[in-house]
Amino acid sequence: MALTSARGWQFRQPSVLPGFGLALGVTLLWLTLIVLIPLSGLAWRSSALGWQTFWSLATDPRTLHALWISFGCAFLAALVNVVFGVMLAWVLVRYRFPGRRVIDxxxxxxxxxxxxxxxxxxxxxxxxxxxxxxxxxxLGIKIAFTPAGIVVALIFVGLPFVVRTVQPIMEEIDREVEEAAATLGANRFQTVSRILLPDLLPAVLTGFALALARGVGEYGSVIFIAGNLPYVSEIAPLLIVIRLEEFNYPAATAIAALMLMVSFAMLLVINLIQAWSRRRYGYGA
Amino acid sequence: MDVRVKDIRKEFSHLPALENLSLDIRSGELIALLGPSGSGKTTLLRLIAGLESPTRGTIYFGEEDASSKTVQERNIGFVFQHYALFRHMTVLDNVAFGLTIRPSGTRPPKAEIRRRALDLLDLVQLSGLEKRYPAQLSGGQRQRVALARAMAVEPNVLLLDEPFGALDAQVRKELRRWLREIHDRTGHTTVFVTHDQDEALELADRVVVMSKGRIEQVGTPDEIYDAPNSPFVFGFIGESNCLPVRVESGQIWLEDRLIGLSAPGEADGSARLFFRPHDIELVDGCGGCLAGIVVQSRRVAGTRHVEIEIGAGRARVEIEVPPQKAIGEASRLAFRPTRFKLFRD
Structure with a gap:
């Protein structure tokens, strides 16, 4: 064991790209200042609450409902954005029409x-x-001041994430791959559904993850359209602000910590799926 | 299946890429379309495939007019230079793709598709790699997967667009021999495009030499090499020399000298003399020969290449002599072509 670990990973590796140490140092410092310190502050604050307090704050029905609204709406909005974002990217990449640049x-x-x-x-x-x-x-459909309104707002803010991640990959699609499918007898629908879309999957997943993350954290647009009724259309970020205004810092911290954990877990899972599919399809590697 | 191309013309934005071109491909034949880039060989291949549609003309598959058929309906196998494999599918799924997408009426059962795909992988010597993804294969292996995929649909004709163009020289040679073997075993009518004359001459039953959207010559590799019918083919295939000469009463003159070659029956006038560097004999003294000053002498494998400046016009020719013959630079060398061809201007 001792032997293998001694001969395992080496920090210094000869490379044609110098400055690894410096670059990593600056990166870590930067990440620490911008991301890690604020987040660890959050973690430290919520750990100071003690498990009992944290648990009772976290399981408060209003909190749970706000979290459910936040993640549920963000998830739905990201799904919608995947469908229409991919379509939009397709139109922008595949067709030449007047006004294309404007839409782009x-x-x-x-x-x-x-x-x-x-x-x-x-x-x-x-x-x-x-x-x-x-x-x-x-028709009896109410959008504004209901969770449906939240989804609409999140679709709006999340759309560019999907389009902009899928578009460059779509532009790189090799025409020959489509022609190969056609020579093998595939019609357009089969080519799109069995060749092109699966090929875009990693990019689509990235776009989905970005749109989802953006939706979970969105505050500004949602509070206007949501109506913000507790137990109906109240999102978690808003609840945090409400708790802060009540000087109820422990509750605000607890909700924030919960959001952080759920978000991190979701993004981690998505990243793992991506890493797996990338390895399989041979991107980059 | 026989493939006949009749009076095909193809324009790209009003610029002709192919002009009134006809070609008969016999069933089971291995045929090469050879030409420099821009000669229209790939366009012709894509027209046969149905990936492009002709501006004018007809393409027959057997007795049937295939011109109006779509790519999908033509049932051809096409292999691309850069493989064009489906990278999210395993090797097995790539090969089976053409069968799995058939409508349920004509689709073989799953087990049958799998068996056929595995058989094909065996044929292209990739057994055991069926679970890999294209990214995990070498270039040569990928191209073999592409060939297996194209053959899986039992195509009427197999079309290969510079199939070995992206591979390195060693792999290329191997695959060439191997493609010939596969062809002999399966008997598919095969057309392949190449700009590499060695590939065309070594592999094909018949070679179609193309230039500027026209067919220059169609023939067996021997006919193409030994009896080129145009200055272009003579210059394009193999090494060749060209000298401006004059014909006078059946004798060939270079400037003011007789070169010891006769062209009986040729009308008087200027012409171009073509001959291959190895189709010469060295002569002593010069009562009718080509003679000049040696500019450069290089040993290339089994022969010596000697570059000579001839006459007052200082026309340069290259000839091949036995390597043991010592040739000093600036020395004088006399020779006479043993085989040659005259083309009138």
């Missing part, structure tokens, strides 16, 4: 727009007296 640029708007503006705009549209809300209201 518009995809990035949700990145740039202040999320509050997006929230207010969506609320105006989807409220029962708004353009779209007025059409849906007679």
């Amino acid at each position: 640029a518009m995809v990035d708007l949700p990145f740039a727009l202040p999320t509050a503006v997006a929230g207010i705009a969506l609320t105006t549209l989807y409220a029962p007296n708004g353009w779209i809300g007025a059409v849906l209201a007679p």
